[in-house]
Amino acid sequence: MVTNHQMPPVMLTLQIDSSIACVSPLGEAIQSLCLYATDSLECASQMQLAVVEAINNIVFHAYNNQAGNPITVKWNNQNRQLLIEITDFGDSMEEPPLPTLASFDAENGRGWWIINACVDEYHYKVVACEQQSTGQLPDKHQKNPKKANILTLIKKY
Amino acid sequence: MILQHRSHNDIDIVQLSGRFAMADCAEINLSIQGMINQGHGKLIIDMEKVTFIDSSGCAVLVAAYKSLQLKAGRLVLVTSPAVQSLIELTRLHTIFEILPSQVAALEVLEASVGE
Numbered sequence: 001m002v003t004n005h006q007m008p009p010v011m012l013t014l015q016i017d018s019s020i021a022c023v024s025p026l027g028e029a030i031q032s033l034c035l036y037a038t039d040s041l042e043c044a045s046q047m048q049l050a051v052v053e054a055i056n057n058i059v060f061h062a063y064n065n066q067a068g069n070p071i072t073v074k075w076n077n078q079n080r081q082l083l084i085e086i087t088d089f090g091d092s093m094e095e096p097p098l099p100t101l102a103s104f105d106a107e108n109g110r111g112w113w114i115i116n117a118c119v120d121e122y123h124y125k126v127v128a129c130e131q132q133s134t135g136q137l138p139d140k141h142q143k144n145p146k147k148a149n150i151l152t153l154i155k156k157y
Numbered sequence: 158m159i160l161q162h163r164s165h166n167d168i169d170i171v172q173l174s175g176r177f178a179m180a181d182c183a184e185i186n187l188s189i190q191g192m193i194n195q196g197h198g199k200l201i202i203d204m205e206k207v208t209f210i211d212s213s214g215c216a217v218l219v220a221a222y223k224s225l226q227l228k229a230g231r232l233v234l235v236t237s238p239a240v241q242s243l244i245e246l247t248r249l250h251t252i253f254e255i256l257p258s259q260v261a262a263l264e265v266l267e268a269s270v271g272e
Binding site (some may be wrong): 020021023024027045048051053056072092100101104105106107110111113114117 | 176178179180209211212213214215219220222223231239242243246247248249251
């Protein structure tokens, strides 16, 4: 019998539309995958929270809250490490904001603080690409068709 | 996300259940701000049945806190483990008044009626 901790390396790819309504189902899926892999509710909850915050940022900032654009999430479990790679084709950042804590009365600006607290490492890069990976959406919906923004979240367990 | 609202001795009680995430936050914020505008300055937000909250949910709580401050009112939260965890992570437990149950929150606010 193979326990969860002995499971072989697994990679799964999920894709959602850049609609805020799609974020919760994706978050639940990430939580389930991470719980299956780690047997740790705390770890799974933290990964869900980090992914939800990251995708909220993509929907609102990279895609300016416009639906109809792809967000791809690659989930990878290997060597007791969860690695989640989130790709979008919206507006890029020069670099992620510093994970500073917003003042107590600020209503926004806590996302990167939360992401930073929930994972062991995160990396952001913008890469050139010939065509976005789905190839299913018409060109008019591609805000940034020759670049892909990739955020990688890593958590050991 | 399900929002239920009732009043007890001029205390507004909002009970939330399910996911308190960005998709629902605008609507929840509107409802809560409406209650604060029309209410008597005492509000309980009971999130004991909230299974997930993100930073946009925190923003709704902060907005409620600020609106009640302007009315010299009082906000009391009841949290689930998921909510408590995020509130502590974002250090908001230093400003929010958090009690372990809706009953405890009602007792505290009823004791302060007329203050």
